[in-house]
Amino acid sequence: MPPDSDNSDHYETFVALFARHEGNLRAFTRSLLPSWEDVDEVMQRTALALWRKFAQFDLDTVFMKWACVVARFEVLAYRRKMARDRLVFSESIMELLADEAQAEAEVSQAAALGSREQRALDACLEKLPEAKRELVMLAYTPGVQITDIAAKQGRRPNTLYMTLNRIRQDLMHCMEASLKQEEHA
Amino acid sequence: MNFESEQEQQWIEAYVNGILDADALGAFEVHLRANSGARERLRRYLRLDAQLRAKAADVSPLIEAWQPKKLVAKPATRWRSTWLPVALAASIAVLATLWLWPQKMNLPSVALSESEETTLQGYAVVRRVLQPEWADGETARRSGDMLAEGKLRLQSGLIQIDFFCGATVVVQGPAELDITSAWGATCVSGRLRAVVPPAARGFRILTAQGEVEDLGTEFALFVQPGASQVQVLEGKVIVHPNKGAAREVLGGDALQLKPEGLQATLTDHSPASAGLSEIRSGDAERESREFAQWEAHSQKLRSDPRLIAYYPMAADDWTDTALHDRSLHADGSEPCDAILLGFANRLPGRFDAKKSALDVKRPDARARVQIPGEFSAFTFSAWVRIDSLSRLYNALFMGDNYNTGEPHWQIREDGKLMLSVMVDDTKEPMKPGDRGFHRLYYSPPFWQESMSGKWLHLASTYDPLRREVAHFLNGVELSREQIPDKFHIATLRIGAAEIGSWGLPFKANDAQFAVRNLNGRMDELAIFNAALTATEIKALHAAGTPTEE
CATH class of the missing domain: 2.60.120.200 (Jelly Rolls)
Known part of the structure; x- marks a missing residue:
């Protein structure tokens, strides 16, 4: 059944659901694809596919679960069309990762955990020295290439990657500690 | 989060940074396949990656002000609240136009999303294997496995490959075959026998010294460094040497393919490799044996x-x-x-x-x-x-x-x-x-x-x-x-x-x-x-x- 384009309620419901779950869906897609450019591309296709099929979506079922199935399909279709020289996981590993990521996303507390982690991350970013915080935010800004930052700063890309690795590791430890504390509180 | 090893840490970090090379990716995959903990750690790391990206996309205006223009994101890649409404609006417009289109439009093909069709990758399927031994690091192929392009390195035993063009090839180990399409393969070394029905005429096997094109029925090939032997068992093939003119070879004849061109008749006539009848009868024997084994097991199970x-x-x-x-x-x-x-x-x-x-x-x-x-x-x-x-x-x-x-x-x-x-x-x-x-x-x-x-x-x-x-x-x-x-x-x-x-x-x-x-x-x-x-x-x-x- 085609989506009914006259039905603006329908459209609004979709946009609301999509907006609420987009972050988690992007994280799910990212767990399968090697770069953010790939994720952006697949998310566009996924959003369209979800909208096209939204008429078939049963509002009583879980949106995220349904969206993951569609996103997974788009990821695999995209993977098959990717250039052969691209470094990307083999299909069987991707299937395995997708199964597990899907199972993880389906757990009822997934969303709650996600927002707890988000809060922990905010707090941990605050604790970083300012230069590091700015660097990591810059490195993650859509469209920014590490090699460009390195060239601008007159550093080797590898040095920058290593710095980012360390920052992520620090953030991870900080988040773990604060989540644990929250549990015991 | 603690990594299992330094190696695992290096793999995960390099993967997330997009700088893992092909060899390392292969080793990383092996590690991931065997280790659910590693997969969980990779997911955790990528989740942080996603959280940072979401965060950076939110705060980027500050950074735009702070950073030189060149580093600023192109609008197309700014995802949040920009592309979604645009993409949706476009899709709605397209869909709306299509629904209103007069009868000429082929609606079902438009309405049916192409992504709904199941597809698989493959040029050929493994039909039978007989006592196969695979080279180190080679995936063991089984009957029913689909084969896309790629190498098969068989150390001993037989494998029957049915190409989707209609040709059937029995490869005898030791051999190395590189499948290139539904219409052919490169034989790097070893023996094979190909049966090519009329529908698959034009099926080709490439060797280092030239190419064998089948015009119907059956030929055997023995590829060695320096020289390959072609023996036509029935029908007709064309042999295209890398040097010199191509030649038609008829049933019963044999030729040698060398870097310098074609050479007639061989003194040391190599026997043709095992063919379909050998692998079929081997298969039937194996099935009888396995059936007998199962029957014995089943008899025993009855008294559980x-x-x-x-x-x-x-x-x-x-x-x-x-x-x-x-x-x-x-x-x-x-x-x-x-x-x-x-x-x-x-x-x-x-x-x-x-x-x-x-x-x-x-x-x-x-x-x-x-x-x-x-x-x-x-x-x-x-x-x-x-x-x-x-x-x-x-x-x-x-x-x-x-x-x-x-x-x-x-x-x-x-x-x-x-x-x-x-x-x-x-x-x-x-x-x-x-x-x-x-x-x-x-x-x-x-x-x-x-x-x-x-x-x-x-x-x-x-x-x-x-x-x-x-x-x-x-x-x-x-x-x-x-x-x-x-x-x-x-x-x-x-x-x-x-x-x-x-x-x-x-x-x-x-x-x-x-x-x-x-x-x-x-x-x-x-x-x-x-x-x-x-x-x-x-x-x-x-x-x-x-x-x-």
């Missing part, structure tokens, strides 16, 4: 005192209208034969049709049993060949009315194996249309389109004592889950039930029934009054496996 019922569907069952319960019933109880009704059918089973299998795919087909008694645990074990999971729920073994203590064993359309037992049928259902108080235990999805038509061993255990439900595919545990206290039930029953369908659901006076008939075949079913261990399930699988799987 834990069996509730056992339907081996052995050769003697072909013409019966019942599936015989062959378990011994040492306690003197009656065997619980299943009655075949409606259009229940028998089709060839495992071991190249040396035994039969049950086919209840039509909605009017039934295999019904009546199993009295009370039980303290369940194990269901079956060999199935699924054509497709075409129903929302695909039945394996289903208690009729799903009364208290009765099991439902089935597969959901997304490929999850499910087992449930009714805990209390007098309680209010948990959602409309459902019945009573019960819980479904799912495995992760195991089904892939490429499994269609292959024999699979499925097993599930329900263990009230340990309060666990486990699922298995081909002897490997898929999942193990706790039975929560409120869903605990100690006394289990079966009563009236169906194999591969669910014909008499909840109410006796209701003609309506859910269609859950399994689209495929089942060729051995065992039900135990015990939760078998993972080791026992593994042994059940091993004893019944045709090598082709």
Whole structure:
């Protein structure tokens, strides 16, 4: 059944659901694809596919679960069309990762955990020295290439990657500690 | 988060940074495949990556102000709240136009999303293998495996590859073959024999010294460094040497392909490699041997005192209208034969049709049993060949009315194996249309389109004592889950039930029934009054496996 384009309620419901779950869906897609450019591309296709099929979506079922199935399909279709020289996981590993990521996303507390982690991350970013915080935010800004930052700063890309690795590791430890504390509180 | 090793840390960091090279990616995959902890750590790391990206996209305006223009994101890649409405608006506009278009427009092809069609990768399929030994690091290929482009390095034994153009190639190890398309391959070294019917004329095998193009029927090739020998057994081939003119070679003739060109007749006439008849007869022998092995195992299994019922569907069952319960019933109880009704059918089973299998795919087909008694645990074990999971729920073994203590064993359309037992049928259902108080235990999805038509061993255990439900595919545990206290039930029953369908659901006076008939075949079913261990399930699988799987 085609989506009914006259039905603006329908459209609004979709946009609301999509907006609420987009972050988690992007994280799910990212767990399968090697770069953010790939994720952006697949998310566009996924959003369209979800909208096209939204008429078939049963509002009583879980949106995220349904969206993951569609996103997974788009990821695999995209993977098959990717250039052969691209470094990307083999299909069987991707299937395995997708199964597990899907199972993880389906757990009822997934969303709650996600927002707890988000809060922990905010707090941990605050604790970083300012230069590091700015660097990591810059490195993650859509469209920014590490090699460009390195060239601008007159550093080797590898040095920058290593710095980012360390920052992520620090953030991870900080988040773990604060989540644990929250549990015991 | 702590990594398992420094190596693992390096892989995960390099992968996330997008700087992992091809060799490392391969090694990383091997590590990931074997190690669920590593996969979890990768997911955790990527989750942080996603959280940082989301954060950066939110705060980027600040950075835009702070950073030189060149580094600022292009609008196209700024995802949040920019592209989605635009993309949607565009799609709505397109769709709206199409719906309003006059009759000329071919609506179905537009409305049907191309992404809905299932596709697989492959130029050829492995039809048979005979005593294969694979080179180090090479994937062991089995009958039914799809082959896309890529190398096959066989150390010894035979493999029959059916190319989708119609050509059949038998490769004899030691050999190295590189599949390039549905119409040909490169033989790096070793012996092969190709049968090329008229439909596949033009099938080509490339060697270092030149190319062999088949114009129909059969040729043998022996590729060695420096020289390759071509022998035409029947029909006609054209040999294109890298140097010099191409030549037609007719049945009975042989040639040598050398870097300097073609050379006629050979003094040391190498025998042609093994062909189809050798691999076929080897295959038939193996099947007989495996069938005999299975029969011995099946005979032994019959006397397992834990069996509730056992339907081996052995050769003697072909013409019966019942599936015989062959378990011994040492306690003197009656065997619980299943009655075949409606259009229940028998089709060839495992071991190249040396035994039969049950086919209840039509909605009017039934295999019904009546199993009295009370039980303290369940194990269901079956060999199935699924054509497709075409129903929302695909039945394996289903208690009729799903009364208290009765099991439902089935597969959901997304490929999850499910087992449930009714805990209390007098309680209010948990959602409309459902019945009573019960819980479904799912495995992760195991089904892939490429499994269609292959024999699979499925097993599930329900263990009230340990309060666990486990699922298995081909002897490997898929999942193990706790039975929560409120869903605990100690006394289990079966009563009236169906194999591969669910014909008499909840109410006796209701003609309506859910269609859950399994689209495929089942060729051995065992039900135990015990939760078998993972080791026992593994042994059940091993004893019944045709090598082709």
